[in-house]
Amino acid sequence: MKSTVISIAITVIMIGGVFMLVRSGSEQSGVLPADNVTVADGRQIVELRAKGGYLPEMSVAKAGMPTILRLETSGTFDCSSSVRIRGMDVSRSLPPSGTTDIDLGSPEPGTLRGSCGMGMYPFEIVFEK
Amino acid sequence: MKHVLHVHGMHCKACVLVIESELRENPKISSAHASLKGHSVEIQGEFGDMPLESIARELSRILLKHGYSLEVVRQIRGKKWGDFKVAVPAAIGFLAAFVLLQKAGIVNLVNAGTVTYGTAFLIGIIASLSTCMAVVGGLVLSMSATFAKEGDRVRPQILFHGGRLVSFFVLGGVIGAIGGAFTLNATAIFVLNLLIGAVMLVLGINLLDVFHFAKRFQLTTPKFISRHALGVSKLNHTLTPLLVGIATFFLPCGFTQSMQLYALATGGFSSGALTMLAFAVGTLPVLALISFSSFSIRNGVKAGIFFKTAGLVVMAFAAFNLINGFVVIGLIPPVFDF
Numbered sequence: 001m002k003s004t005v006i007s008i009a010i011t012v013i014m015i016g017g018v019f020m021l022v023r024s025g026s027e028q029s030g031v032l033p034a035d036n037v038t039v040a041d042g043r044q045i046v047e048l049r050a051k052g053g054y055l056p057e058m059s060v061a062k063a064g065m066p067t068i069l070r071l072e073t074s075g076t077f078d079c080s081s082s083v084r085i086r087g088m089d090v091s092r093s094l095p096p097s098g099t100t101d102i103d104l105g106s107p108e109p110g111t112l113r114g115s116c117g118m119g120m121y122p123f124e125i126v127f128e129k
Numbered sequence: 130m131k132h133v134l135h136v137h138g139m140h141c142k143a144c145v146l147v148i149e150s151e152l153r154e155n156p157k158i159s160s161a162h163a164s165l166k167g168h169s170v171e172i173q174g175e176f177g178d179m180p181l182e183s184i185a186r187e188l189s190r191i192l193l194k195h196g197y198s199l200e201v202v203r204q205i206r207g208k209k210w211g212d213f214k215v216a217v218p219a220a221i222g223f224l225a226a227f228v229l230l231q232k233a234g235i236v237n238l239v240n241a242g243t244v245t246y247g248t249a250f251l252i253g254i255i256a257s258l259s260t261c262m263a264v265v266g267g268l269v270l271s272m273s274a275t276f277a278k279e280g281d282r283v284r285p286q287i288l289f290h291g292g293r294l295v296s297f298f299v300l301g302g303v304i305g306a307i308g309g310a311f312t313l314n315a316t317a318i319f320v321l322n323l324l325i326g327a328v329m330l331v332l333g334i335n336l337l338d339v340f341h342f343a344k345r346f347q348l349t350t351p352k353f354i355s356r357h358a359l360g361v362s363k364l365n366h367t368l369t370p371l372l373v374g375i376a377t378f379f380l381p382c383g384f385t386q387s388m389q390l391y392a393l394a395t396g397g398f399s400s401g402a403l404t405m406l407a408f409a410v411g412t413l414p415v416l417a418l419i420s421f422s423s424f425s426i427r428n429g430v431k432a433g434i435f436f437k438t439a440g441l442v443v444m445a446f447a448a449f450n451l452i453n454g455f456v457v458i459g460l461i462p463p464v465f466d467f
Contacts, residue, residue, distance in 0.1 A: 011415075011418060015258060051237060052234055075239045076239075077236075077239050077256075078239075078256075079384075080383065081383060081386075081390075082387070084457060086458075086459035087459065095390075096391065113459070115457060117318065117383060118264075118318075118382070119456035119465075120260050120453055120465045122463035122466060
């Protein structure tokens, strides 16, 4: 019983310690501008922030237009750094920090579903006519 | 004279071999045949007119060091459903803490853009608390609890963690030196997920100690191999944890993979090796805590509760891995979203 209490105490201290230690760094806001889909020079760019999941999780974009998926990473070491898009055979590893462009071609109307390499962080882009 | 004695504390295929080979070394015994199914051993030998109880007592002394005892009466294998009254809330509590940790955004705590050995260590700690815990932690828990149940507490754990640290150091150095990573494609990850999920599910069911049919699929080397191995059951308890420890380098875990990509970019054996080692050392405290939780359990009243809790947690992690595996290949829509 005693060792159980000690183990729990150590766990709590360790987790708390990590939170304290790293919280002191700047806390970035996880909010992207609502219009993460921009059009420039006839190309559509869908921006997502990849860290502990993908933000925004759902985006709406135009179909039938050359589209680039731009993934931003900053200190991303978790699962979201390996992106998979089903049906498009996309499987990319992102650098810990930086931006990565993935060419999506000119998508048909419909929903594009992607997730991280292990499947627990999903995202989707709805392409509308 | 032929006698049949009941063996208490018999769990595994290897137990059969240990019991048989130990008993055969006794000069009084001419033959010994143990049965895992009946938890009994049939012995033939010259005991004069010793009563069965004394024979059992005498032979128990030989087997005690392995954790078995021989009795005249059959061991009552109570399923102890009452244990679940504690085990179910404990498992739910543990899983709730796990989910809460993910929801709290533990992975967002990494802010470093550049990786020093210090940050690699810190990332290791965070990784061990992230969803990677479902894979590596689940495997550690299922393995350590299974070995503890068979009476082997310390050595398999040390071999596992030792194998893990050494493989991260060596393989980290290799990818740093050759500049190529061992990245797995979607199919390989799916197969791995499926395999890990299945192994964990079976081990979890075994830990519950309710369904005895699953014993057949236990994590053991086949009898015909271990019979020819020198140390009878040693192979299973030595090689398995060591190999699993080494294999954790390749397990599907986002953190491990991005650290590998970083180690590869460092472009040298020592920097790659040290980065991966620092990461593995960071994961060690939590993993060691998981594996040594079964270490503190002696064969007491609490043991049943512990093994059932561990079984439930392992099964939940197995389901998590299997579901995520199906999500990645697009068979089912995403279920979890942390």
